[in-house]
Amino acid sequence: xxxxxxxxxxxxxxxxxxxxxxxxxxxxxxxxxxxxxxxxxxxxxxxxxxxxxxxxxxxxxxxxxxxxxxxxxxxxxxxxxxxxxxxxxxxxxxxxxxxxxxxxxxxxxxxxxxxxxxxxxxxxxxxxxxxxxxxxxxxxxxxxxxxxxxxxxxxxxxxxxxxxxxxxxxxxxxxxxxxxxxxxxxxxxxxxxxxxxxxxxxxxxxxxxxxxxxxxxxxxxxxxxxxxxxxxxxxxxxxxxxxxxxxxxxxxxxxxxxxxxxxxxxxxxxxxxxxxxxxxxxxxxxxxxxxxxxxxxxxxxxxxxxxxxxxxxxxxxxxxxxxxxxxxxxxxxxxxxxxxxxxxxxxxxxxxxxxxxxxxxxxxxxxxxxxxxxxxxxxxxxxxxxxxxxxxx
Numbered sequence: 001x002x003x004x005x006x007x008x009x010x011x012x013x014x015x016x017x018x019x020x021x022x023x024x025x026x027x028x029x030x031x032x033x034x035x036x037x038x039x040x041x042x043x044x045x046x047x048x049x050x051x052x053x054x055x056x057x058x059x060x061x062x063x064x065x066x067x068x069x070x071x072x073x074x075x076x077x078x079x080x081x082x083x084x085x086x087x088x089x090x091x092x093x094x095x096x097x098x099x100x101x102x103x104x105x106x107x108x109x110x111x112x113x114x115x116x117x118x119x120x121x122x123x124x125x126x127x128x129x130x131x132x133x134x135x136x137x138x139x140x141x142x143x144x145x146x147x148x149x150x151x152x153x154x155x156x157x158x159x160x161x162x163x164x165x166x167x168x169x170x171x172x173x174x175x176x177x178x179x180x181x182x183x184x185x186x187x188x189x190x191x192x193x194x195x196x197x198x199x200x201x202x203x204x205x206x207x208x209x210x211x212x213x214x215x216x217x218x219x220x221x222x223x224x225x226x227x228x229x230x231x232x233x234x235x236x237x238x239x240x241x242x243x244x245x246x247x248x249x250x251x252x253x254x255x256x257x258x259x260x261x262x263x264x265x266x267x268x269x270x271x272x273x274x275x276x277x278x279x280x281x282x283x284x285x286x287x288x289x290x291x292x293x294x295x296x297x298x299x300x301x302x303x304x305x306x307x308x309x310x311x312x313x314x315x316x317x318x319x320x321x322x323x324x325x326x327x328x329x330x331x332x333x334x335x336x337x338x339x340x341x342x343x344x345x346x347x348x349x350x351x352x353x354x355x356x357x358x359x360x361x362x363x364x365x366x367x368x369x370x371x372x373x374x375x376x377x378x379x380x381x382x383x384x385x386x387x388x389x390x391x392x393x
Contacts, residue, residue, distance in 0.1 A: 091117025
């Protein structure tokens with residue numbers, strides 16, 4: 001595959017040559033657990049599907065091509081991919097992370113790896129002025145990265161407050177300390193943002209979200225340099241948290257339309273964010289595409305567009321938020337994001353419920369916060385749905 005080909009071309013063709021046996025244009029679902037060998041150790045590159053499967057291999061090749069990495073590894077979920085990255089550390093190592101991050105990642109760091117011996121350090125809560133995104137998080141990370149830091153973990157845009165973190169600047173800080181920078185690129189997707197090109201060492205995805213794109217598969221991925229991926233690949237095989245061939249095929253199919261879907265997600269979200277910012281029921285809006293967002297200029301610099309995620313704090317706090325959540329018709333009340341259909345969720349009781357309330361609120365995730373995953377439906381219908389729900393009708 002020509003690396004100079006455009007994004008959409010690579011998404012459709014990278015790792016997806018016609019099947020050599022039948023000529024099938026679309027990569028087949030190789031529904032097999034094992035492979036017949038000519039003699040012990042003499043085979044066609046595959047032995048057992050936990051170790052490798054042709055459908056999964058096609059997905060991993062395509063992911064690497066889209067993110068600009070040397071190698072890609074697919075996992076059974078985004079958290080399985082995160083666990084694989086953390087498995088390369090040892091007790092006593094430090095992880096530096098932004099305060100605003102996915103609740104499942106926080107749970108993994110604090111309740112699984114911290115008891116095992118990992119030391120987790122977080123930037124100041126985003127409610128504090130230095131962390132609101134104007135400096136891209138540089139000051140916050142400069143305070144917590146130490147000689148013991150082995151991994152710096154960021155999301156950008158962050159979940160759920162849509163902060164923008166300066167990938168290139170944080171990469172410099174991490175590398176000066178001898179640490180690896182991993183970027184969770186789930187909210188942006190490789191179509192909007194290329195962390196490796198900006199200096200990141202590893203990119204992590206929940207492929208459940210925009211990459212799959214249809215809310216019908218759960219998966220994850222890690223992409224990066226071959227030397228950094230080697231111990232992660234060992235963990236992938238040893239721990240066995242791999243996607244099956246059908247799951248791999250679904251994500252691969254989703255990648256083919258990622259570019260056109262993201263264009264529509266972004267266009268809808270831009271219009272809705274501008275409209276929501278003018279509604280009296282909205283106390284505060286979080287969307288990097290608005291010029292009022294403190295990370296707007298940085299987002300313009302390191303992203304192709306601003307994404308399909310919007311968060312809003314509504315007037316009236318938790319009571320008003322819960323009413324809004326149950327009044328929408330097109331925005332389905334559900335966890336997850338990135339599918340073609342629009343979703344609405346309540347981070348405090350759903351995606352971030354694993355973070356203790358006092359920590360969650362200190363980090364800016366108040367009970368009146370609502371997160372929107374803007375789908376690709378007709379914009380007018382989505383706006384009407386939100387307008388009716390905000391008005392209480």
